[in-house]
Amino acid sequence: MTSPEEQKLIQLSLEGHLDSFNRLVEIHQDAVYSVALRMVRNHATAEDLAQEAFISAFRNLRSYRGGVFKAWLMRIVRNATYDHLRRTKRRPETSMDENIVTFSNTIESGERSPQEWAQSGELGEIISHCLGGLSEDQRLAVVLVDIEGYQYDEAADYAGVSIGTIKSRLNRARARLRDCLQSHPEHLPDSMRLGSREDREE
Amino acid sequence: MFNPLRLLRRKDYIDDSAAAYIEGRATERDEAELRARAEREPGLYDELDSIRSTVSLLRSIEPVSAPRSFALAEAPVQVRVRRSRMAMAPAAFAIAAAAVVGLLAVGSLADVVRQNDGSSFGTSSGSSEDLRTATNAESEATGPQGPAGPAGGGGAADMSGVTVGESGDAARSAATSTPAAAQPTGTSIAEPMSGPAPDDSLMPPAAPEFSTESIDAGDTAAMVGPDIGDGASEQDAAASLPFDPNADMGASSSIAQSEPEQAEPGQGEPIVEGGPSEQLRSDEPMPLPEATVTGFFEQRESVQLDAVEPSTGAESPSDDPSGFALPLWQLQLAFASFAVLMAGAWMILQRRLTA
Numbered sequence: 001m002t003s004p005e006e007q008k009l010i011q012l013s014l015e016g017h018l019d020s021f022n023r024l025v026e027i028h029q030d031a032v033y034s035v036a037l038r039m040v041r042n043h044a045t046a047e048d049l050a051q052e053a054f055i056s057a058f059r060n061l062r063s064y065r066g067g068v069f070k071a072w073l074m075r076i077v078r079n080a081t082y083d084h085l086r087r088t089k090r091r092p093e094t095s096m097d098e099n100i101v102t103f104s105n106t107i108e109s110g111e112r113s114p115q116e117w118a119q120s121g122e123l124g125e126i127i128s129h130c131l132g133g134l135s136e137d138q139r140l141a142v143v144l145v146d147i148e149g150y151q152y153d154e155a156a157d158y159a160g161v162s163i164g165t166i167k168s169r170l171n172r173a174r175a176r177l178r179d180c181l182q183s184h185p186e187h188l189p190d191s192m193r194l195g196s197r198e199d200r201e202e
Numbered sequence: 203m204f205n206p207l208r209l210l211r212r213k214d215y216i217d218d219s220a221a222a223y224i225e226g227r228a229t230e231r232d233e234a235e236l237r238a239r240a241e242r243e244p245g246l247y248d249e250l251d252s253i254r255s256t257v258s259l260l261r262s263i264e265p266v267s268a269p270r271s272f273a274l275a276e277a278p279v280q281v282r283v284r285r286s287r288m289a290m291a292p293a294a295f296a297i298a299a300a301a302v303v304g305l306l307a308v309g310s311l312a313d314v315v316r317q318n319d320g321s322s323f324g325t326s327s328g329s330s331e332d333l334r335t336a337t338n339a340e341s342e343a344t345g346p347q348g349p350a351g352p353a354g355g356g357g358a359a360d361m362s363g364v365t366v367g368e369s370g371d372a373a374r375s376a377a378t379s380t381p382a383a384a385q386p387t388g389t390s391i392a393e394p395m396s397g398p399a400p401d402d403s404l405m406p407p408a409a410p411e412f413s414t415e416s417i418d419a420g421d422t423a424a425m426v427g428p429d430i431g432d433g434a435s436e437q438d439a440a441a442s443l444p445f446d447p448n449a450d451m452g453a454s455s456s457i458a459q460s461e462p463e464q465a466e467p468g469q470g471e472p473i474v475e476g477g478p479s480e481q482l483r484s485d486e487p488m489p490l491p492e493a494t495v496t497g498f499f500e501q502r503e504s505v506q507l508d509a510v511e512p513s514t515g516a517e518s519p520s521d522d523p524s525g526f527a528l529p530l531w532q533l534q535l536a537f538a539s540f541a542v543l544m545a546g547a548w549m550i551l552q553r554r555l556t557a
Contacts, residue, residue, distance in 0.1 A: 018276070025271070025274070034267075047270070055274065055278045059278060147260055174253050177256050181256060182252065
C-alpha cells in the first residue's frame with residue numbers, strides 16, 4: 001500500500017507542487033533506474049528511460065487512481081522499456097561506444113584476486129548475454145523477482161499480470177537461463193557446473 | 203545441449219514446493235513432498251539444484267543506484283507534436299480519388315456520364331445503342347450486297363442494325379441473343395444465325411413479310427430508325443422522306459414497334475432460301491421470290507442512304523446532349539487504384555512518424 005506520506009505527496013503534486021513530486025522521484029528513482037537498466041542493459045538508455053518515466057508520471061498523475069504508487073510508476077517504466085526494446089528490435093542500433101552493462105562489477109564475491117575479477121567479468125558478460133536472450137516478459141519477471149528481490153505479488157503488480165503468470169514466466173525464464181549459463185561451464189562457479197548431486201556432494 | 207525431455211518434465215517439477223526449494227524457503231512439508239517426488243523422478247534434485255544455483259547467481263548481483271537525480275527542474279510542458287502538413291497529403295489524395303470514384307458512380311447512375319466505348323460496364327442503354335446504330339448503319343449500307351457479306355455472327359450484326367430504333371431490350375436481345383433464345387419472340391432477328399448460313403447477297407437485315415397490313419407512318423419511321431439513331435429524329439426523318447407505298451416494310455416495322463412477346467406468330471420471319479424458312483408455319487404467307495427480296499433491298503437502301511446522309515455513322519456519343527461520354531470504368535479503376543495506393547502510403551508514413 002502507498003504510505004500516508006506518499007499519499008500526501010501525491011495530493012500535493014496533483015495540486016501542482018513540483019517539490020512534492022520531486023520528493024516522490026527521490027523515493028523511487030533507484031528502483032526505477034535499476035529495472036530500466038536490467039531491462040535495456042545500457043546505462044545511458046536506462047537514464048533516458050527513467051527520466052522519461054518520471055516526466056510521463058508527472059504529466060499523467062491525474063490518471064493515478066489509487067493503489068500502490070510504486071506499482072503505477074513501475075508500469076510506466078515497463079511500458080517505456082518495452083517500447084524501447086521493440087523499437088530497437090525493429091531498427092537495431094548497435095554502437096561500439098555503447099556502455100553495455102555486463103554485471104562484471106556487480107557480482108558479489110567479497111575479496112577477489114585479479115583472476116577472480118577477470119572471471120567475474122566474464123561471468124557478468126555471460127549473464128548479460130543470457131538475460132538478453134529471454135523474451136521481454138520473462139526478462140521482466142527475472143529482473144523483478146530474482147534480481148530486484150520483489151515478492152511475487154509485488155512483481156505481478158508491477159508487471160501488470162497475475163501472480164500465476166509471473167510464476168510461470170519465472171519458471172521458464174530460470175530454466176532458460178540455467179541452460180544458457182551451462183553452455184559456458186568454464187566461467188561458472190563450481191556449484192553451477194553440471195553433474196549429479198551426489199558427485200557435487202562428494 | 204537442447205533436451206526435449208527436459209522441456210516435457212519442466213512443467214511437472216516446478217510447482218510451489220519446487221519453487222520454494224529453488225528459492226531457499228522450502229518448509230518441512232515442501233521437503234517431504236519433494237522427497238516423495240524424487241523417488242519417482244530420480245533426476246529431480248539435479249534439475250532443481252541447477253536452477254537453484256542460477257537463482258543464487260542472479261541474486262548475487264548487487265543492486266544499483268541511480269547515477270543522478272531524476273528530479274524535475276521545472277514542470278514539464280505538454281508538448282504537442284505538430285506533424286507536417288505534407289504528411290497528410292497522401293490521405294488527402296486518397297480521399298479525393300475515392301470521391302471521384304464515388305462521383306463517377308453516382309453520375310453513371312444518374313445518367314449524367316456514360317461509358318463511351320462498347321463496354322457494358324456502367325453504360326446507359328441509350329448510348330451503347332446509339333453507338334451500335336452508327337456502326338451498324340455503316341455496315342448495313344454495304345453489308346448485304348457486298349462481296350463478303352457476313353455469315354453467322356456477322357449476320358447477327360446485320361440483324362442488330364435492322365432493329366436499331368427499337369427501344370432498349372428488344373434491340374439488345376436481337377444483337378446478343380442466341381438463336382434459341384431469340385426463337386420464341388417470333389421475330390426474324392436472330393433466326394439467320396440458327397439456320398445454315400444463307401447466301402450473302404440474300405441475307406436480309408430484316409425479314410420482309412409480304413403483308414401490307416401493318417404499314418403506317420409509325421412503321422415507316424421505325425424502319426428508317428436505324429439510320430437516324432434517335433427516336434425523335436426518326437419521326438422527322440420519316441416525315442421528310444418520300445414514302446413508297448409499294449415498298450414492303452411491314453416486317454421491319456413489326457419488329458420495331460412490337461415487343462418480342464407480342465409479336466404476331468410468323469411475323470418478321472425471314473424468307474430466305476436455305477435459311478430458317480423451315481420454321482415457317484403453313485398459315486404463313488408464301489416466301490417472296492428472289493426478285494422481290496432484291497427489290498426490297500434496293501428500296502430500303504435508297505431510303506437508308508437518303509436518311510443517313512447527314513449522319514455518317516461517325517456520330518460521337520459525346521454529341522448526345524443527355525450527358526458526357528467518358529471511359530467510365532477505366533477512370534473508376536484508375537482512381538480507385540490511386541486511392542488505395544495513397545491510403546497505403548499514408549499508413550506507412552504514419553507508422554514511420556509514430557516510430
